[in-house]
Each structure stands twice: as C-alpha cells, then as structure tokens.
Amino acid sequence: MIVRLPAVFGDGLVSGGVGTLIGPVPAGERWYVTRLDCSNGASVDVDIAIYLRTSGATNRRWKSARLDASGGHCEAIDSKAVELAEGGMILASASVGNQVTFYAAGIRETTTDA
C-alpha cells in the first residue's frame, strides 16, 4: 500500500561549502519536495547554489540565486514537486556560510505491505 503524508524534510542554515539540505531518501520512501524556501539573514548579499543528487554520487547544479542583504529570500520550489527516490538528496552552498536559512517540505511516500 502506498501512503503519502505531508512531511518536513529539513530546516537549518546553508553552509559555505556544498552541504546537504535534505536527504538522502531512505529505502522504501520517495520524497516529493513541494517547497524549498531560503532567506538571507546576513547584512550583505549572498549567492547560493542548489544541487540535486538524483542518482549515484553526481551532484547536478540545479538553481542559483543572489539573495539581497537582510531579508532576501527565494522559493526554489513552490509549485511542481521535485521527486527524490531512494538515495536522492538536495544540496546547497552559499557565498557566506551559516547566514541563509532554509526550509524544505513536501509529501513523503512510503510503500508498505498491504
């Protein structure tokens, strides 16, 4: 049986180097990431880059944005879901580490024996 429920996948601060935002997706699950919000709390503009890892160990640069100083934010995902299968991850880096907050949520699909 497939069960899909709303889920929060992660929140926190974006690191200076490439670091994990959410994932990896555990076995038996599939994540539909419907929301990914970022907000810049620094007093300077911050460039961020977001990467997808959908299979293997390859990170694919997916989106990038410049967040204005003190309050600039982005909605990297706010419409169609990004689907992550087992092992899938979303990663990011920022030009200034630990200043940009993020929040990721969506639908967690689990498959169980009916």
Add this chain to the structure above:
Amino acid sequence: MRNFTPTGELKVRTGNTGAGSGSTEIGTVLAAGVITPLVADPEGVAELQALSAAEDLDGLALSQAPADGVPLVLESGADVLIPPRVLAFTSVADLSGIEFEISGLDSMGMQQIEQLAGPAGAPEDADGIAQDQAPAASTPLVLEAVAATLDPPRALTFTSATDLSGVTFEIVGLDENGDPQTVPAFTGPDNDTLATSELWSEVSGITPDSTDAGTLSVGWPDTAAMVLSTVPYASVIDVTPDGTDAGTLEVGWRASDVAFALTLINPGALGSPRRITLSSTDNLAAVQFQLVGTDEDGEPLNETIDGPDNGTVTSAGLFSEINIIQPLELVVGSISAGWPDELYRMFEAQAPASISHLYLRNTVAQTQEIDLRLWTGSIEVAWRHFELEEDESASVLMGEPPLPIPQGAQIRVAATDPGAVSFTLHGIEGEG
C-alpha cells in the same frame, strides 16, 4: 482514511465509495483574526528607576518638633520611594520617650504599620564630662558618672577661658564600636573650645601632663542619634508621634546597602507572551538580573540575564506573566524594563499540519507591509514579504502545493499597523 497526491492535495475517500473515487479539499480554517504584532515599549513593565538611593537624612521630613497625634509634614514624593528604603529618624534631642507610628507599604506592596521609638540624641553639654577643673600634672580629672556610658557615642569638647595650649591631655576610653581607644596627647584649648576628632562611647580617664592655674571643662557638642525602621518602605503615608517635645527630628534615609526588586507598573499578566527587555544608559553589565514569572504555558519561568551596558538586553524566554525583576547585587544606576517588537503568532501547530491557503486583507487606508515568517521550532525562515494597498487582499499558497509544518511550528507575521490586516488560515492539522 486520508491520503495525499504527490503535489500535496488531500484526497478524501468516503466510506461508501470504491477505490479511486477520491476527491480533494483544501482543509479547514486553522486560524482567523486580525494581525496585531506587539510594538516595543522599553518602559512597559517598569518605568526608568534608580537601583539605589543616595543618603538624604531629611528626604522624608525636614527638621520639625513632634506633637502628640499630629502627623509629621512629609516631603512630596514620600508616597513613592523607588527603590524602597529603610527610614532613618535623626535627632540631637532625646526623643526616646516618644513612639512614632509609620504607616506605609513595604517593598512587596504590602501595608505596614510600625511603631518606632524615637532617637536619643545628646544636646551640647560643655561640662558634661568634667566641670571646671585646673589641670595638675599626672592627676586624672574627676569625671562625671555619665562618662562611663556615652550613648550615642560622641566627640569630646575641651573648653577654657584661659590659655592651656601648653598642656596636653591623655584620653583613655572606648571608641564608637566599643574598642579600646587612647589619645596620648590632646592639646589643651587657648581661651576657646577644641573637639576631638574621635568618637567615644566611654571615657575612663583624662590626664594632663602638666600643671596650670587655669581651669577647663570637658563635655560634648550637639550629638545626633539615629534609629532605623525595621521595614524598608516603598511608600510612606503617615508618620505620627505619640508625644510632644521641643526637640526636633528629621526623617530620611541612608545610602542603600541592599538591592531591591524593580518597582513594576503592573506585576502579573502581560496580555500576550513576550520577551522582557532591560534598558539603561549606565553600564550595568556586571550585574545580573533575575526575571521571575510564567511562560507561555503558565509554567514557572525563572531567567537570569546580564544587565545592559548603555543599551538594551533581552530575555531568551517568553513571559506571559512577569512578577519580579531582581538585581542580584547593589549597583548605582538606573534601569527600565519593557518588551521588544514581537511578531504576531498567527498559528502554532499542535500537531503536524499542512497549510493550504492564507488569505489576508488590508482593512485600512494605509499601505501595509506584510512580513510572513515560518518558525520551524529551531530557526525562523523569512517566507513571504509583500505590500497590501487599501482594501487589497492576498491569497498566499493559492494554486501552490500546501506547506507542511511540524508540530510546534508557528506562522508569524508583522504588519505596518497593528489591527489593520485581517486573515484566515486554512489547512489540515494532525495526520488523521
């Protein structure tokens, strides 16, 4: 049962229909109201106030003679003493036979009525210790009986109408603390009066080192005595003597020697949970302040924070009640207590929730700047920031996937003017 599509739509399967007949809905109203962020008020909890009092021995009542049953004339401000203070009654006269009834409020705001015996001062007596004697070398002066007990302790005066400056006197006795004290060579007066700089609670011997035909007397100057109230007062309403005397007294206070809690404007409930700020133009960083109250859930909350240094410090905890703000040591300076700007808490998830729609409408003529934030339980994420002109409305999340939030998460919001923007928040709370 409930289930969701990959884009977050809720599918509701009714009991009588078969599989695959699910429909979608946007959930129920989770919250509705008017956005009313809290506006900072640095003196909302306690007005700017001194943390210690400097000595002022007639600050409460200027010098006046007690009259039976007639309240003393009190200085303005006697009804508000910040910080609270012990009262000092001072007089040169012996008023120990008169009791003064003090009526007022203590540091906790409780009514106090105290009976206090007046001070026993010692008016000037130029020959109270030794009367009109000619010094003879190594022969102690004949002392009056009172010399054995001088209460209050006092200076000694040596008075002569002749020149005795060639004679020195050894004075032996006890100081104001009851410790042995000797002045080996006090120079005699020259047709005048000289006073010791030391205070004496007992004089056991005054011995000249040489002989002279001139005479001298030993006594004391006007010597004030002080009695202290047992209770520190935050307000004094009346001070009434039960006897009459020609001698005068004054009432005031000594310099603070203990720290008292701040006088709060309205101790207790704050209306909505908020952090507490302490503000000062002084450097109070070396002193800690204890904040005592209750948290958002009504549970006791006790937090200690360092004082401000020409600025403001803010508590970490949110207080729904604040009852005591206590400096943990005495310090000179002034401070006020209040609260900072606080975002309006539109919704707090009591269980995992999914926000599907937020409707906002500006009900006033002024353009409103809306700042929506999501508190995840560990961090605050700026979520949406936009303006609403007069009568304009906004639908946040309409046409977008719902926003799942964890238990304990909050939707917080600020608007330009409190009470200007109404809202309804739709979604689903609980996983069903």
